[in-house]
Amino acid sequence: MGKTLSEKVWDEHVVRSAPGEPDLLFIDLHLLHEVTSPQAFDGLRLANRTVRRPDLTLATEDHNVPTLDWDKPIADPVSRMQVETLRKNAADFGVRLHPLGDIEQGIVHVVGPQLGLTQPGMTIVCGDSHTSTHGAFGAIAFGIGTSEVEHVLATQTLTQARPKTMAVTVNGSLPEGVTAKDLVLTLITHTGTGGGQGYIVEYRGQAIEELSMEGRMTVCNMSIEWGAKAGLIAPDQTTFDYIEDKPEAPKGADWDAAVAHWKTLRTDDDAVFDKVIELDASTMTPFVTWGTNPGQGAPLGASVPSPDDFDEPNDKVATEKALQYMGLEAGTPLRDVKVDTVFVGSCTNGRIEDLRLAASILEGRTVAADTRLLVVPGSVRVRLQAEAEGLDKVFIASGAEWRGAGCSMCLGMNPDQLAPGERSASTSNRNFEGRQGKGGRTHLVSVPVAAATAVRGTLSSPADLQEV
Amino acid sequence: MDKFTTHTGVGVPLKRSNVDTDQIIPAVYLKRVTRTGFEDGLFAAWRNDPDFVLNNPTYTGGSVLVAGPDFGTGSSREHAVWALQNYGFKAVISSRFADIFRGNSGKAGLVAAQVDEKVVQRLWDWLEDNPGGEITVDLESRTVRAGVGEDAVEDSFDIDDYTRWRLLEGLDDIGITLSHDADITAFEAERPSWKPVTA
Numbered sequence A: 001m002g003k004t005l006s007e008k009v010w011d012e013h014v015v016r017s018a019p020g021e022p023d024l025l026f027i028d029l030h031l032l033h034e035v036t037s038p039q040a041f042d043g044l045r046l047a048n049r050t051v052r053r054p055d056l057t058l059a060t061e062d063h064n065v066p067t068l069d070w071d072k073p074i075a076d077p078v079s080r081m082q083v084e085t086l087r088k089n090a091a092d093f094g095v096r097l098h099p100l101g102d103i104e105q106g107i108v109h110v111v112g113p114q115l116g117l118t119q120p121g122m123t124i125v126c127g128d129s130h131t132s133t134h135g136a137f138g139a140i141a142f143g144i145g146t147s148e149v150e151h152v153l154a155t156q157t158l159t160q161a162r163p164k165t166m167a168v169t170v171n172g173s174l175p176e177g178v179t180a181k182d183l184v185l186t187l188i189t190h191t192g193t194g195g196g197q198g199y200i201v202e203y204r205g206q207a208i209e210e211l212s213m214e215g216r217m218t219v220c221n222m223s224i225e226w227g228a229k230a231g232l233i234a235p236d237q238t239t240f241d242y243i244e245d246k247p248e249a250p251k252g253a254d255w256d257a258a259v260a261h262w263k264t265l266r267t268d269d270d271a272v273f274d275k276v277i278e279l280d281a282s283t284m285t286p287f288v289t290w291g292t293n294p295g296q297g298a299p300l301g302a303s304v305p306s307p308d309d310f311d312e313p314n315d316k317v318a319t320e321k322a323l324q325y326m327g328l329e330a331g332t333p334l335r336d337v338k339v340d341t342v343f344v345g346s347c348t349n350g351r352i353e354d355l356r357l358a359a360s361i362l363e364g365r366t367v368a369a370d371t372r373l374l375v376v377p378g379s380v381r382v383r384l385q386a387e388a389e390g391l392d393k394v395f396i397a398s399g400a401e402w403r404g405a406g407c408s409m410c411l412g413m414n415p416d417q418l419a420p421g422e423r424s425a426s427t428s429n430r431n432f433e434g435r436q437g438k439g440g441r442t443h444l445v446s447v448p449v450a451a452a453t454a455v456r457g458t459l460s461s462p463a464d465l466q467e468v
Numbered sequence B: 001m002d003k004f005t006t007h008t009g010v011g012v013p014l015k016r017s018n019v020d021t022d023q024i025i026p027a028v029y030l031k032r033v034t035r036t037g038f039e040d041g042l043f044a045a046w047r048n049d050p051d052f053v054l055n056n057p058t059y060t061g062g063s064v065l066v067a068g069p070d071f072g073t074g075s076s077r078e079h080a081v082w083a084l085q086n087y088g089f090k091a092v093i094s095s096r097f098a099d100i101f102r103g104n105s106g107k108a109g110l111v112a113a114q115v116d117e118k119v120v121q122r123l124w125d126w127l128e129d130n131p132g133g134e135i136t137v138d139l140e141s142r143t144v145r146a147g148v149g150e151d152a153v154e155d156s157f158d159i160d161d162y163t164r165w166r167l168l169e170g171l172d173d174i175g176i177t178l179s180h181d182a183d184i185t186a187f188e189a190e191r192p193s194w195k196p197v198t199a
Helices: A005-011 A038-046 A077-093 A108-115 A129-137 A146-155 A180-191 A213-226 A237-244 A253-262 A313-326 A352-362 A380-388 A391-398 A447-456 B079-087 B099-108 B117-129 B161-169 B173-178 B181-190
Strands: A014-016 A023-026 A029-032 A057-060 A096-098 A123-126 A140-143 A157-160 A164-171 A199-204 A230-232 A275-280 A287-289 A297-299 A341-344 A372-375 A423-426 A441-444 B006-014 B064-067 B091-094 B111-114 B134-138 B143-146 B153-156
Touching: A005 A140, A005 A199, A005 A230, A014 B181, A023 B181, A029 A108, A029 A146, A038 A077, A038 A146, A057 A108, A077 A096, A108 A123, A108 A129, A108 A213, A108 A380, A123 A129, A129 A140, A129 A213, A129 A230, A129 A237, A140 A230, A146 A157, A146 B099, A146 B173, A157 B173, A180 A213, A180 A275, A180 A287, A180 A297, A199 A213, A213 A230, A213 A237, A213 A352, A237 A253, A341 A352, A341 A447, A352 A380, A352 A391, A352 A447, A372 A391, A380 A391, A423 A447, B006 B117, B064 B117, B064 B134, B079 B099, B091 B117, B091 B134, B099 B111, B099 B161, B117 B143, B117 B153
Parallel strands: A029 A057, A029 A123, A057 A096, A123 A140, A164 A199, A164 A275, A199 A230, A341 A372, A341 A423, A423 A441, B006 B064, B064 B091, B091 B111
Antiparallel strands: A014 A023, A023 A157, A287 A297, A287 A441, B006 B134, B134 B143, B143 B153
16 A cells, blocks of 8 residues: 555654654754743753754744844843843754844744745654644644753654544635635634644645645644644645755755655555545635634635534534624624734745735725734745835835734734734634733734735725725 | 652633633743743633632632643643643643643643543533542543542543653653664664755
């Protein structure tokens, strides 16, 4: 019997395997940021251990960093302390760091791919659940806790039980104006937040193959939101073309050897997945969330559901609690929901393609009077590229705030937060209670929906906008 | 890590599903660089509500959390496990745990005991009849127990063999792996030269 893509990549990284024990997996790339690493470095110091492979380790500052005044010391002393701790740890242990102010600084999951360090067939981990993003290149990539960060620092390996395999096959093509974000939000509402638990998922089918690398990253990024261990997509010409001109891509004969290997990274025809889900892209529409987990979503054209619409007692209670928290009435058309703040950014939708799409909708239009639009590039490189293309001018002319790079309002560890009761339409990945600020209410949306919502002030798609 | 064999303590019902790690500890509480002191952030938003279970004096000193399905979803922050431990919890019982939370618990020494959804309901019912009652989580026999006589609840729980063994022995994961250093070195020698490096 043949192997699935994830089984091939997994098997290539098994250092040691013994009956009754999890596999010992070699890790090709370990990404670090300031929030989940300090206790891991402390652990190394306590045990007199070193970083085994600093040459397979990369750190950046993203969660805490301000998106205004980034050239000044961080105002919040606790955030500053955490960032300074990372700087000290990186220096002490010889780890390459891209700090605030460096041209390669940015959200760790934007930085890896743009440097070309994220490549097919790798194992990539980071103390951050959205590490699944890197699966877009055909890598096994997943988030780990701080104890595991310490384990990887000390050994460059992880003990991992072999997950089950799942295929999510998305047939047909996405209609015009429907994005990778709508696709993955539709999927999560279909499966629920626990549907992927215990599985490495391979996304495949025509709609997935037709996505750009940015779109594939958006889909893989949200694998964790339906509980999957990791999500990945077989590398193809789109993948190779994306990597080829990146600074850390293999060069010359190395490139040829790498591509030859990458071309073998496909699920064999006779391989069998433990589970298969099929979806039809052609019927998908702009999709938004109404509740407090990413599985509580609906098409933009629908109305806020009622607890009575659900059969399971847990779902009824969860819906009731969500509507109460979100301040929504069952039956309200989603298009009538008024939004205070729109956030375009994050490791889900903060790449250059996302900013181009947002700018194309905002060009010649104005952000609604009572609405604030925050545009936060995923990295310094993305910011500079956007500025080179004049996108910043489009955003500023529309009334948006153009900011520096970082995680920003996705999780509000820096000053970019919602006020209690404030409602956002956000291109990020989590609508949990208080995620974007205590008492804040989040609707997850695609980039086109975010831009159109900023213009109309209520949840909208570009189709709702008047011609410019 | 301390050995864990069995623990008996006040059971705390958390009647919610999908308790994500942002609820267990919001991001603004993650800025410490130590492993201690996170109890302040535990369920921070919910603790503002006087009716929240942890504000009920009946459950003071609670150490066994009984939660709805999909506990620990979302962010990989191990701080969620530390916050529960710093507060005094030794075990969490749920019918479904998110993978990363389960992994973090095993590493940090918090027992994530997975039971059938009906068992969670029975424990909730039992705690309703016996507020402040104690629940036993026995890792050796993989059972959860509450009460005696007719109303007693006793059932098995799932935890993988390897994690159970490590917790029972109180073993350091890194130490175990470093004993396989020769295997790692041999693997490294065979890696293709075109694989990327950061330095």
